[in-house]
Every structure is written in structure tokens, then in C-alpha cells.
Amino acid sequence: MRYIDEFRDSAQVKGILDEIESLGLREGINLMEICGTHTHSISRYGIRGVIPRGIGLLSGPGCPVCVTTEEEIDAIIGFARENRDVVIATFGDMLKVPASVGSLEGVRAEGSDVRVVYSPLDALEVAIGEPEKEVIFCAVGFETTAPTVGATVLKAMELGVDNFSVISLHRLTPPAMRSLMEEGEVRIDGFICPGHVTAITGSEAYRFLAGEYNTPCVVAGFEPLDALLAIYMLLKQIKDGRAEIEVEYSRVVTPKGNTRAKRIMERLFRVVDTRWRGFGLIAASGLKLKEEFSLYDAERRFYIRRMEAVDKDQGCRCADVIRGIITPEECSLFSTLCRPESPLGPCMVSTEGTCSAYYRYERR
Amino acid sequence: MSQRITLAHGAGGTRTEELVKGVFLEAFGNPILEELSDQATVEMEGKRVSLTTDSYVVSPLFFRGGDIGKLSVYGTVNDLSVGGATPVYMSASFIIEEGTELSLLKRIAESMRDALRECNTRIVTADTKVVERGKADTLFINTTGVGLVDDHVELSATNIEEGDVVILSGTVAEHGAVILAERADIDIPFRSDCAPLNGLTSVMLRAGGVKLMRDVTRGGLATILNEFVDASGKGIIIEEGLVPIREDVRGVCEILGMDPLYLACEGRLVAIVSPEAADRVLHAMHCHPMGRGAAVVGRIVAQGRAVILRTTMGVERVVGKLSGENLPRIC
């Protein structure tokens, strides 16, 4: 497959690893990726196992499902339970996330109409196909997914569809990175930046990390050779004492990004302060539909009761895993009480979650 | 165990195991049932008789390369055949939703007729029930199959040893990819691999050296290999590069972010074969239309009690059981 197989060519792995080795960086270096798809491919291709011991590959808040707060999921589940005739459309990733009152998978089993879709446009198709039903789309995701939801709302307006609305749970990546740096709980020597978020935002979005925090950044693609090359480029910057924003994934990412997608995102959404699971409140880090589009904002059309934030401590340390402070193995519940078939936290449930990737691909 | 049944319990992974052991084995388990294999072989009047049962709830009812009727016959035949039995008789019971068109049932019945003829077996007893609209997804079919096991056939997990070879009869994930593609509006050139395996299993048994066989269905190759590990107590190493898969099936998996090792097949089997018989069996398979794509994908190892995949990147990782519904993802 073009642009996939060339970047999975195992013959090139040894060469890059030798170059990484030759940099001679021995002391503990922490590189953090903050993208669930990176977490997934790094574990799946065993990258952690082939790079030199001293280099730590941490997973940050990269999975949109994991950072959705429990009270947001509880609110959706509570609403679905009380409104069984309303269609709740969601990405597959959201189905199994446990919240205090169960999960969307569980509430579907109780009779609510929860449907998995591949695209927000599919959710709009459901609304068009079943005009007598209200359809709500749970819009999770970062800067890559928000424009697709914005474009879908615009299309709904254009077609005059009045039984379709969206719960916007979108979050923005740079504010989370700033929060990681501000809190400084874990030393981060370099960021592997998310390829497809940056395809939208443009690599300039991370300038503050180099400027204010003197931290090297490399925007990486998702194939194994992309990850290895990006790791090499980061380590080279560290060795040279540089802190720049470099783009490994140059075939897709430009400094400015996708201006048309950004325009749509800015036109439909306003930036709000929002809570992240594991972080608490992060300023200017969430997106909600603007007043002008309130007809399509499920939180305005319906009474989706918001529970107040309840930080229960049942030993689940997803919050620390999400911030990269601990690895899954350091959580006492990992693979004992907390397993894919009996997940206690989102990091184990979501296929993009750090613990799920570790459990599936790195358990010995 | 979770308090309510979810779709994950139907996916063939750990949740299914939990349900089967926690509810049914608990209630009416016995040594034969506890083997949890695709079919049970029992002694009756000096003859070895094999029995299997399955339900078919596929949706959509008609898909590229097959339909629920064809699937119900081939699935029953395949479960018997991988147990070394020659399918002889079948039963079929139909649970039909109120409002289903008769013409649709006729098409499915004719499709079953053709499949029965192809497998040289007959439905000798049947039943129909009609349920109110909404109580069934148009049509469910449950079947039972009966077969006779020849004396020379000796298939059991107990004689699996280190060094035994793992042979897969063809390309993976086609049936699963057809169903998923249809749900996600992806247009595909390939069809479900839905097909009978009785011809293939008989040539394999004749070649000799086959220790155990299972048809790869719900949960895909990874689930079946994990079942072999549970049954034999040994480990399995498979080479990712050796697992045959069509490019366009890989395309669907890439689009939906899914691992083909967990997608269903409906006309593929996996066999554990002694090393000295491997070439002979493989050759016999290649001479049969259902085994043309057969390939050695790995081998049995003594320790580990797990399925290890050596990836094309040369790294080894555990291939676990499916732990719930296998869903497409966006992130």
C-alpha cells in the first residue's frame, strides 16, 4: 500500500537504530508522545523494545476518550438511559469507557439506542434516514476530528436537518502540553508531536514549547520508520543542544497546516476552559459550539444533566498514566484487577489507551 | 462477571468464555462439554459419532459471497469436518420475525439446498417459530450436525508437542472484512470466504500426521490460536509475514483501524501437524481447491502458554484473546 509499506520496511530499522546508538546518549532521556495512535503503533511495532535502554518513551494525554471526564460520560449515559428513543451515535472508541454509572455499551444493553459510526457524516445520515428520531453525536477528538464535526454541522444546516445535534467534547492539544510543562511533574526532554493534529494546526502551533520551555519537538507520522526517525531527530537536537520544531512527517504536515479546516473549526466552535481526566481544569483547552449554532448543540437542545466532578479514589491511577508520571506497569491494578475484559479506567478500555496498548503488545 | 449481557459476550473472546463457564458449564457441565471444542465426539454402539450445534445471526442476511442460509450449512459441516467427522445429517430451526417476506425465506432455503447438495448431507428434521416484530433481526437459524468419525482418525490436543507445525488453509479476515465494509459503506472487490471444508479435511487426514484442526470463525485467527494454547498447554509462535492476507482486506483493516488477526473467516481452518508430515499435508492441501493458499504460519513451542507474534519488524509480542466487541476506531 503506497505511503504505508515504504515506512514499514524493516530493512531500514537497523540503520536508524545504529545512528541512534552512535549519538551515545546514555543518561535517562524522556521523550513523550501525546497521541493515542502513536501510543498504539509504538507498542504494536515494539519500538520501546528496540531503542537503547536509557531512552524513555512516555505516553501522554493522547487518547481523546481517556481524557474525557467521568462526569461528561456519566451525563451522556444518564441521558441515554432516560431517553431510549434518542439515537446516541458515537465512535467505537467511546463505547466501553467506564464511568461511575456504567458505560455506553452497558446502557445499550439496557435498551438505549447507541450506534457506532465511522464518521460524523454517518450520524447525519442516520438523522436523515430516520427523521422521526432525534440523533445526538458524541463528538470526541482533538484538532483533527473537530473540523470534521464542524463540516457535518454545516452540512446539516445546508440540508435543513433539524433532528441532528452534537455533544462537543473536543479538546485542544497545545494547552495540555503547556500544562504538562507548567506542572513539571515529569521531566520531558522532547515531544513527539501528533502527525494528524498537526496536519490541521500546522507545526507553528508548538512554537511556544521551543520558545518558552526550550523543549525540542518533532512532528511524527505513524508508521514504525516515522517513529524511529522522529526519535533520532529529537535525540540529535538534544545532543546538539538545540530546541526547535522539526517535521519528520513532512509529506503531510506544513508550518501553517490546513487553513480551510482551521477556518471551519474557528467559525463553529468557541474555546472554553474545560476539565481533562487526570489534569483537572486546563484553561482554553476545550471547544463548544458557538451561540449561532445552538440548534445543533445537544447540550442546549436537551437537558443533559451535568454531574459535579467527583474524584473517587478506587486505586485507579489513570490520571497519572495520562500525564506520563507512571507507566502502566507501575499501577498496582494493571493486568491484575484492571484488564481489557474488566477495565477499571479509560486507559485500559480505549484501544488507544496507554494501558490497553501496553497490555496487548508489551506484556511479557 | 458483569451483571448484564452485552454484545461483547458474543464476540468469541474472554467475555464469551466467562459466560459459557460461569453460567452454562456451571449448570450442566460434564467432561465432554468442558472440552469446549467445536464438536463433541462420543461412542455409540461401537461407532464414534460427532455432534455439533451453532446459531447464525449474521446481519446483513445477504452479503458479498454468501448468505445466512449458506453460512448455516457450511458452518455446521466445517465444525464436524475439523473434528475428523464426515457430516451425515443435519437439523435446522428457524426463528422468523413477524413481517419477513416469504420470497426472502425462499431465497435462503434454496441457498441452503445448494449448499447441502455440495456437502452431500441432508436436513432430516427442522422447526420454525415466528416471533413478534422487533424480537428477532428478520431471521435466526440454529443447526445441529451429526457425523461419523472413522476409526483411524486420532485428533486430540494431548498429543501436541514442541516443534509441531501450524498450518493455515488460506488468506484471513475476509468474512469479517466483508461485514465491516458493508456497515461502513466501503466498496470492496473481495467476497466472504464462506465455503465448506469437508473436502479439504478428508485429504488432510488421508495424508496423515494431523494432530488437531479448528475452523477459524468468530474472533479470527488469534482467538483460535489462543484456544489451541489453552487446549494443549503449550505456546505458539507465528510469523506475521507468513500469515496470508489479501491487499484489499488489509486496506479495509487500515481504514477502520482494525487488526486482521481478529477478523472472522468462514472457510478457513488451522491445523497442528507433526514436523515430518508437514510437507506431505501441505502438498495435499495445495492440490485441493480449498487449500490452494495454505501456508505454514508458525510452530508450537514448549513453554509460554501464549500466542507470540514475531512482527515483520522482527519484534515479538503477545497476541491475546479478544476481550470484547472488535470495533473500528478513529484514534
Added chain:
Amino acid sequence: MCLGIPALVIGLEGEEALVDVAGARRKVSTALVEGIEEGDYVIVHAGFIIQKIDADRAAETIRMIRELGRRP
């Protein structure tokens, strides 16, 4: 964070494109991009084209990977 797949554009109609990934084809929206033509390779995410792939930069990255491999 966002699964995106390289796909070949084999048809264009209104605000939709028909894309192909190794023979698997799907209609996707072009609402988020401009100037997409048949024969372009694009990244598809959640039913939308989110960016065009730059063939020259891809070749450049491959060259960089290969050069790393050969350096003494």
C-alpha cells in the same frame, strides 16, 4: 490521536471524492480541503480528506531514512 490513512483519489463529484486503499473504496468528503484532483494521494480521517500527501517530501523522508542506514 487521529487515525488517518493514505488513499488514492480515483473520482471527484461535488463535495465528495471516491478514494481507494489497496482496492477498498469509499466516498469521503472534500469539505476540509481545496484543489484535490484525481490521482492525488490524500490522508483520510473519519470520512473526510484532511490533507494532500506531498510526494516529493515523502521521497525526501525515505532518502533520509536510507542515508541514515548507510552512514559508516
